Structure formats: structure tokens, C-alpha cells
Amino acid sequence: MSIVENFDLYAPRLIDKEEYFSAGHRACQGCGEALAIRLMCKALGKDTVVVNATGCMEVISTMYPTTAWNLPWIHVAFPNAAAVAAGVEAGLKVMRRKGRIPDRDVKTVAIGGDGGTFDIGFQALSGTMERGHDVLYVCFDNEAYMNTGIQRSGATPFGASTTTAPAGVASSGKGQWKKNITEIMVAHNVPYVATACHSYPIDFMNKVKKARSIKGPSFIHCLSVCPTGWRVPSAHAIKMGRLAVETGIFPLYEVEEGKYRMTYRPERIRPVEDYIKGQGRFRHLSPDELTAIQKRITLEYNKLLDKVDNLHSWGELQD
Amino acid sequence: MSKRIGMEIALAAAEAVALCKPDVVAAYPITPNTHVPEHLSDIVAEGRLDAEFICVESEHSALSACCGASGAGARSFTATSSQGLAYMSEIIPIASSMRLPVVMIVGNRALSGPINIWNDQSDIMYQRDSGWISMFAANGQETIDMAIQAFKIAEHRDVMLPVNVNLDGFQLTHVVEPMEMPDQKEVDSFLPPFKPIATLHPDKIVSMGTLGLPEIFNETAKSKDEILKDSRRVILEVWKEWEEKFGRKYEPIEACEARGSDVLLMTLGSMGETAEVAVEEARKDGISVGLLKLKLWRPFPFEELRKAVKGCKVLAVLDRAVSYGGPGGPVFSEVRSAFYDMQERPVVINEIIGLGGRDVPVSDFRKIIEKSVQAIKTKPEEEYEIFGVRGS
The missing domain is CATH 3.40.50.920 (Rossmann fold)
Structure with a gap:
């Protein structure tokens, strides 16, 4: 059963009508990331400070003197969203303690793309998670450096053609597998880690709400379809996100205090070909390469199910 | 009443910073400035200073965290040297451009290479054109005084710029000198609480650090240059007030x-x-x-x-x-x-x-x-x- 069944019926009641990430920004048509941010903000509500890493979202939303943000927002640089967020959180905490700002919870949320999270911002992210700041970090992963023109990142999937790992006679695009950032965050022993996708809006928003309510660091890895970089029609952004989940390439799950839970489990896992064939970035792949990808995806999915079935929560393992 | 003390200058610098009651201190260890944040962490641990001390994982994050904290309206401080300053350098001109009045002590040390931990001033000269107010102490007393003056200058409404106070590594940081340390009451009467113009809080929404297109970039550069040049007036005022209060004269x-x-x-x-x-x-x-x-x-x-x-x-x-x-x-x-x-x-x-x-x-x-x-x-x-x- 789909978790977004009867979405049209429930959505108006479930989703905040307030727009915190407002229309008029300059995102490409069909941008999954802009949609995901809009949904994230609705789930977070007004008592939020957003810290943005350099990237598409910062560029398209804040061309001076305009801003799309109806939330307090700061951008400093590319690699440091997590570190800036640590400072914002520490600042708000100490000023609240000293009575200089109103005595209520304001959540600090850092956002970054896959480049700003998996690669250049990785050290700052690790530090902020390790130090236990009360910060939610949401990575909007569109699987390449899209802002600079579709270059390969640590999040680019195996076989995708990018402008720095292009497919050609002597190359099949990126020759390495995607870094598993979610598991790396789990290894930081933070209380809440989840994957999400804008194509499953209620699931994503529920996860944002849960992460927001948790005191301490949390991380959401949100797959965000980039029609421009993935070479898909802009009308296919939602469909591609759903196919990523239904093929098992991007399973939706959460890890709450060590306990793994699938938040959406497709009844039947579709072949990865269903996802890959519609995307220009994979157009060059041979049947053998497709088989290799299928094999790897099945293995990773089964590894995840094994964790879901067998790992216990910290509470259960105590004593 | 000021107290006559004999103390290692780095520790005295930390004591002076603590008198300014920073809300957030973020720092990463590096020789020869390490004693400054070390001693500040002692002061926090002893309960003498109510601040968030963030043991960041790099200098890049130290200044980044200070920018975030300062943006939120918190008085923020960091300290570093040489490679640490170089590692921060991506963020240094951003802090001034965003008008975040962070104060930084730099224990000046040679930039690599070859790697060398001892003093020269190549580290701060590498940051010369970053839009910060930059001053140099010649001894322990000037270090203490400038550390306190720095917050007042940085946070002045007409300035709102970060300030770096430089002291030569080892030659000053590790030397014990006799100094006059002002007391809390004196510093409180000299340094008003930080009143930022805009802060990151949902009660008054702002966007900080937005994208500047070519159409406005020359204008931002001119305003940065003029504000930094104009800060001279405030620096001289603050130094005059310092002389009246503490009897020690400062001139450019x-x-x-x-x-x-x-x-x-x-x-x-x-x-x-x-x-x-x-x-x-x-x-x-x-x-x-x-x-x-x-x-x-x-x-x-x-x-x-x-x-x-x-x-x-x-x-x-x-x-x-x-x-x-x-x-x-x-x-x-x-x-x-x-x-x-x-x-x-x-x-x-x-x-x-x-x-x-x-x-x-x-x-x-x-x-x-x-x-x-x-x-x-x-x-x-x-x-x-x-x-x-x-x-x-």
C-alpha cells in the first residue's frame, strides 16, 4: 500500500498552508530539491533558523536584494553549513540561557547538497554530529555538483555520466559506487537518521517533524531529482524519485536510537532498469553494466533488510 | 581597580577576553596561540565565564561557527596562528563582508613551508586584503588592552566589522610579563553589551549572506572599503576613551x-x-x-x-x-x-x-x-x- 494514497484528500489538512520558501525563486523547472525544501520548511514551522551551504538552493533563492526565505536564513560558504549551524545553535542556546532572547525552542537546521555534504562539507558535518549540537542536517542529494554544471561527486551513482566523469569510448561514466552517507551518519551514534525523497512528501515531512522534535543532532538524506543533471524531462521529477525507491536503489528508512525501520516497503521491488532507462545520464550503459548495478543494488537492499530485521534499539540493548 | 599581575601573555589575553564576556568561543589548537583558547576553556570550566566553548574540528569551522553565532547575535571569539589562519582564509573575507563583529587573536607564526612553528608575520599578511580591522600589540599590556578594545570597536554601530589582534608567537604569547589587568567593573563600564542590528531569530526574519550579482558587486566593494576606512574614526574615539579610563595612550x-x-x-x-x-x-x-x-x-x-x-x-x-x-x-x-x-x-x-x-x-x-x-x-x-x- 502506498503511503501517499488519497494524498489529494489529506494533503490540505496535513500540510501547513504557510509558505516559508516562497514562489518566485529561480530554480529550474521540475526541480525536486526546491520542492523538497518547501516541504521541509512546512514541516519545520516558523521557529526555525536555516543555515544554507553554497549551492543551487542558495543561488536560486537569494539573489540580492530578493529572498525566497520567510524563515531566518544564513549562508556563509560551501563547506561549512554544519559548522555555521553549530555556531548558530550555540549562540541561540547561550543567549536563551542568559535571557537575551525569548525562552522558547528555535531549531537550527543546516541544509546542503551532496557536494556540500558528502565531499567538501564532510569534515564540518562529522564534527557537528560528533559534538552533539542540537542541529538537524538535511542533505538534498541530487547526485552531482549541479550548480557548477553536473560534475561528479561522492554521491554520484556508479555508471552515471557527468561533466567530469563523462561516458566515452574509454569510460562508462563514474567508475565508483555512491558513498553511503546515511550509514556514516548512523556510525556517529546520533539519535535520528533517515532517508527520504520529495516524491513521498508525507513520509519526508513526518521524518522532518520527528527529527525536529529530537534534542540533539539528526540527519536526513533526501534524494532530490535534478531533471537538468539527470537528463530527464522536468515532468518526470516525481516519477524518478518514486522509481528510485521502488527499485530499491534508494530505500526509505529511518534509524531511531539504533533501531532500523523501513518507512515504506514496496510490495515488489522493480528491476533497476526501470529507473535507469529513463535517464540520459545512464544512456550509455551496457547490459553487463546494468547487471552489475542490479547485483550491487540487490546486495545493498538485502544488507539493509538484514539490519531492519536483526538490529535492536539502544534501549533494548541496555543491560 | 586594575590589578598588577605577572602572567604569560597568552593567558593574560584569555583573561582579558573573558572580561569581555564572549557568548561563544570556537577554537582549534595550533602552536603558538593554543594557550589562549586553552585558558579560556579553563575559565569556562571554572564557572567564571558563561559561554559556549565549541571545540571545533578545524579552524575553518572555528571561524564558521563564530560567523553563525555572531549572526545569531552572540558575542563571538576565536584565536589561531599561521596554518590555522590560512585554513580559515576562505571565511575571513566573508566575516567582514557580512559585517559580523567577530574578534580574533592571532599568535603570529610563519606560514609553511618549510614548516616552522616560530614567529613572523607572514600569516596575517596573507590575509591583508580581507576587510578586517587589524592591529598589532608590541607587548603584554597592549595585548590585554587591544583584546578588550577590539570588542568595542568591532561592535560599534558605525563599524560592525571583525577585528584581529596580533601578537608575535612565542616572543609574546609565551613570555611572562608584568601587566595591569582591568577588573570586571572597569571593563563593564567601558564595553557595553553587544547590540546587533539584525539577528537570526524567527521574531524578525532576515536573510544573511545572499548572492551578489555583478550589478551590485562594485557597490558592495566600495561600501566595504569606505566602512573599513571610516572605522579609523571609531578606533581613535575608543582609544581616547581607553586613555581617559585607564591612562594608557594608543595611537595608530x-x-x-x-x-x-x-x-x-x-x-x-x-x-x-x-x-x-x-x-x-x-x-x-x-x-x-x-x-x-x-x-x-x-x-x-x-x-x-x-x-x-x-x-x-x-x-x-x-x-x-x-x-x-x-x-x-x-x-x-x-x-x-x-x-x-x-x-x-x-x-x-x-x-x-x-x-x-x-x-x-x-x-x-x-x-x-x-x-x-x-x-x-x-x-x-x-x-x-x-x-x-x-x-x-
């Missing part, structure tokens, strides 16, 4: 025996103290020599400099950094530029000394004075010299 250029002297030395940082001894000795020997101690590096005190050299025949600028492939030392470059439009200007020579911790004893300053005296008659051939290079 401190002149010692300068008026009427044929030769002047110009120093930046702790070398001014040794140079002063050499100048006193030389004067006893009948040599007409004085000393200019540059304290304010940015905004550069062009006016004061032109006034200070009136009547002098040779000015020897002592640099503790090299502008490789350029005009010699960075101070020298500024000084010559300042003199270009003067009808009567002194001969300017440049001696680059004390790199990577190379000791510069009084006798070396005497040699430089000697060379300067000769330059009154014969203009030296080379524009600048890296002093005391073996084999040359």
Missing part, C-alpha cells in the same frame, strides 16, 4: 624620539620593544635616530604616517614577512605608496628581519641604524634586503 603610530631625528625605524609588533633599546643606545652614542611603532595595520594610517616622518631623512621599514616577487615587505609597500605624493619625502629602506623565529638582537637593530645613517648620504642600491641571510 606610536612615535619614540621621532621628532627631529634624521633616521627613523618603523616596526610592527614585538620587535618595537627591542628596537627601542637599540634606538636609546644609539642616541647615547650621538646618532640622530627615532622609532615609529605601527599599531594599526588596517585601516592603514596614511595621514599619521606622513605627519610622523616630517623632517626625517631616512626611514628604515622593518618587515617580518616577504611579499615574494614583489616590492619587499608588505609594510614597506604601504609606506612607499603613502609617500608618493609628498614633495619632500625620506629615503625609504626595507629590512626584512626575524623570519620563522630567527632571533633579532639589539646588535642587529644597531647595524640597521648604521646602514640607515649611511643612506642619508648614499642611497642604498637594493630596495629591500632579507637581513642576515647566511652566505650573502
Whole structure:
């Protein structure tokens, strides 16, 4: 059963009508990331400070003197969203303690793309998670450096053609597998880690709400379809996100205090070909390469199910 | 009442910063400045300072966290040296551009390579054009005083710029000196609480650090330049108030025996103290020599400099950094530029000394004075010299 069944019926009641990430920004048509941010903000509500890493979202939303943000927002640089967020959180905490700002919870949320999270911002992210700041970090992963023109990142999937790992006679695009950032965050022993996708809006928003309510660091890895970089029609952004989940390439799950839970489990896992064939970035792949990808995806999915079935929560393992 | 203390200068700097009640301190260990954040963490651990001390995983994150905290409206402080400062350098011009009044102490140390932990000023010179107010302490007392003044200058409504206070690594950071430490009441009466113009809070929404397109970029550059230049007025006001309250005078250029002297030395940082001894000795020997101690590096005190050299025949600028492939030392470059439009200007020579911790004893300053005296008659051939290079 789909978790977004009867979405049209429930959505108006479930989703905040307030727009915190407002229309008029300059995102490409069909941008999954802009949609995901809009949904994230609705789930977070007004008592939020957003810290943005350099990237598409910062560029398209804040061309001076305009801003799309109806939330307090700061951008400093590319690699440091997590570190800036640590400072914002520490600042708000100490000023609240000293009575200089109103005595209520304001959540600090850092956002970054896959480049700003998996690669250049990785050290700052690790530090902020390790130090236990009360910060939610949401990575909007569109699987390449899209802002600079579709270059390969640590999040680019195996076989995708990018402008720095292009497919050609002597190359099949990126020759390495995607870094598993979610598991790396789990290894930081933070209380809440989840994957999400804008194509499953209620699931994503529920996860944002849960992460927001948790005191301490949390991380959401949100797959965000980039029609421009993935070479898909802009009308296919939602469909591609759903196919990523239904093929098992991007399973939706959460890890709450060590306990793994699938938040959406497709009844039947579709072949990865269903996802890959519609995307220009994979157009060059041979049947053998497709088989290799299928094999790897099945293995990773089964590894995840094994964790879901067998790992216990910290509470259960105590004593 | 101020208290007479004897203390390592880095620790005294931390005590002075604590008197300013920073809300957030973010720092990463690096020699030779480490004792500053170490001691601040002690002060926090002892419960003497109510602050969030963030043990960041890099200097890049130290200044990033300070930017976030300052944006939120918290008084923020960091300290670093050399490679740490270089590692921060992506964020340094952003902090000034965003008008975040972060205060930073820099324990000056040579930039690699070769790797070297000892003093020169190449680290801060590498950040020269970053839009920060930059001042140099010559001794422990100036370190304490400037650390406190820095917050007041940085947070002034007409300034709102970050400030770096420089003290020479080891030469100052690790030296025990007698100093006057102001008490909390005195600092409270001098330094008002931080009242930011805009903060990151949902009660009043702002966007900070937005994208500047070519259509507005020249304008942002001009405003940064004008604000930094105009900060001179506030710096002088704050120094005047400091003198009235604490009796210690601060000027962009401190002149010692300068008026009427044929030769002047110009120093930046702790070398001014040794140079002063050499100048006193030389004067006893009948040599007409004085000393200019540059304290304010940015905004550069062009006016004061032109006034200070009136009547002098040779000015020897002592640099503790090299502008490789350029005009010699960075101070020298500024000084010559300042003199270009003067009808009567002194001969300017440049001696680059004390790199990577190379000791510069009084006798070396005497040699430089000697060379300067000769330059009154014969203009030296080379524009600048890296002093005391073996084999040359």
C-alpha cells in the first residue's frame, strides 16, 4: 500500500498552508530539491533558523536584494553549513540561557547538497554530529555538483555520466559506487537518521517533524531529482524519485536510537532498469553494466533488510 | 581597580577576553596561540565565564561557527596562528563582508613551508586584503588592552566589522610579563553589551549572506572599503576613551624620539620593544635616530604616517614577512605608496628581519641604524634586503 494514497484528500489538512520558501525563486523547472525544501520548511514551522551551504538552493533563492526565505536564513560558504549551524545553535542556546532572547525552542537546521555534504562539507558535518549540537542536517542529494554544471561527486551513482566523469569510448561514466552517507551518519551514534525523497512528501515531512522534535543532532538524506543533471524531462521529477525507491536503489528508512525501520516497503521491488532507462545520464550503459548495478543494488537492499530485521534499539540493548 | 599581575601573555589575553564576556568561543589548537583558547576553556570550566566553548574540528569551522553565532547575535571569539589562519582564509573575507563583529587573536607564526612553528608575520599578511580591522600589540599590556578594545570597536554601530589582534608567537604569547589587568567593573563600564542590528531569530526574519550579482558587486566593494576606512574614526574615539579610563595612550603610530631625528625605524609588533633599546643606545652614542611603532595595520594610517616622518631623512621599514616577487615587505609597500605624493619625502629602506623565529638582537637593530645613517648620504642600491641571510 502506498503511503501517499488519497494524498489529494489529506494533503490540505496535513500540510501547513504557510509558505516559508516562497514562489518566485529561480530554480529550474521540475526541480525536486526546491520542492523538497518547501516541504521541509512546512514541516519545520516558523521557529526555525536555516543555515544554507553554497549551492543551487542558495543561488536560486537569494539573489540580492530578493529572498525566497520567510524563515531566518544564513549562508556563509560551501563547506561549512554544519559548522555555521553549530555556531548558530550555540549562540541561540547561550543567549536563551542568559535571557537575551525569548525562552522558547528555535531549531537550527543546516541544509546542503551532496557536494556540500558528502565531499567538501564532510569534515564540518562529522564534527557537528560528533559534538552533539542540537542541529538537524538535511542533505538534498541530487547526485552531482549541479550548480557548477553536473560534475561528479561522492554521491554520484556508479555508471552515471557527468561533466567530469563523462561516458566515452574509454569510460562508462563514474567508475565508483555512491558513498553511503546515511550509514556514516548512523556510525556517529546520533539519535535520528533517515532517508527520504520529495516524491513521498508525507513520509519526508513526518521524518522532518520527528527529527525536529529530537534534542540533539539528526540527519536526513533526501534524494532530490535534478531533471537538468539527470537528463530527464522536468515532468518526470516525481516519477524518478518514486522509481528510485521502488527499485530499491534508494530505500526509505529511518534509524531511531539504533533501531532500523523501513518507512515504506514496496510490495515488489522493480528491476533497476526501470529507473535507469529513463535517464540520459545512464544512456550509455551496457547490459553487463546494468547487471552489475542490479547485483550491487540487490546486495545493498538485502544488507539493509538484514539490519531492519536483526538490529535492536539502544534501549533494548541496555543491560 | 586594575590589578598588577605577572602572567604569560597568552593567558593574560584569555583573561582579558573573558572580561569581555564572549557568548561563544570556537577554537582549534595550533602552536603558538593554543594557550589562549586553552585558558579560556579553563575559565569556562571554572564557572567564571558563561559561554559556549565549541571545540571545533578545524579552524575553518572555528571561524564558521563564530560567523553563525555572531549572526545569531552572540558575542563571538576565536584565536589561531599561521596554518590555522590560512585554513580559515576562505571565511575571513566573508566575516567582514557580512559585517559580523567577530574578534580574533592571532599568535603570529610563519606560514609553511618549510614548516616552522616560530614567529613572523607572514600569516596575517596573507590575509591583508580581507576587510578586517587589524592591529598589532608590541607587548603584554597592549595585548590585554587591544583584546578588550577590539570588542568595542568591532561592535560599534558605525563599524560592525571583525577585528584581529596580533601578537608575535612565542616572543609574546609565551613570555611572562608584568601587566595591569582591568577588573570586571572597569571593563563593564567601558564595553557595553553587544547590540546587533539584525539577528537570526524567527521574531524578525532576515536573510544573511545572499548572492551578489555583478550589478551590485562594485557597490558592495566600495561600501566595504569606505566602512573599513571610516572605522579609523571609531578606533581613535575608543582609544581616547581607553586613555581617559585607564591612562594608557594608543595611537595608530606610536612615535619614540621621532621628532627631529634624521633616521627613523618603523616596526610592527614585538620587535618595537627591542628596537627601542637599540634606538636609546644609539642616541647615547650621538646618532640622530627615532622609532615609529605601527599599531594599526588596517585601516592603514596614511595621514599619521606622513605627519610622523616630517623632517626625517631616512626611514628604515622593518618587515617580518616577504611579499615574494614583489616590492619587499608588505609594510614597506604601504609606506612607499603613502609617500608618493609628498614633495619632500625620506629615503625609504626595507629590512626584512626575524623570519620563522630567527632571533633579532639589539646588535642587529644597531647595524640597521648604521646602514640607515649611511643612506642619508648614499642611497642604498637594493630596495629591500632579507637581513642576515647566511652566505650573502
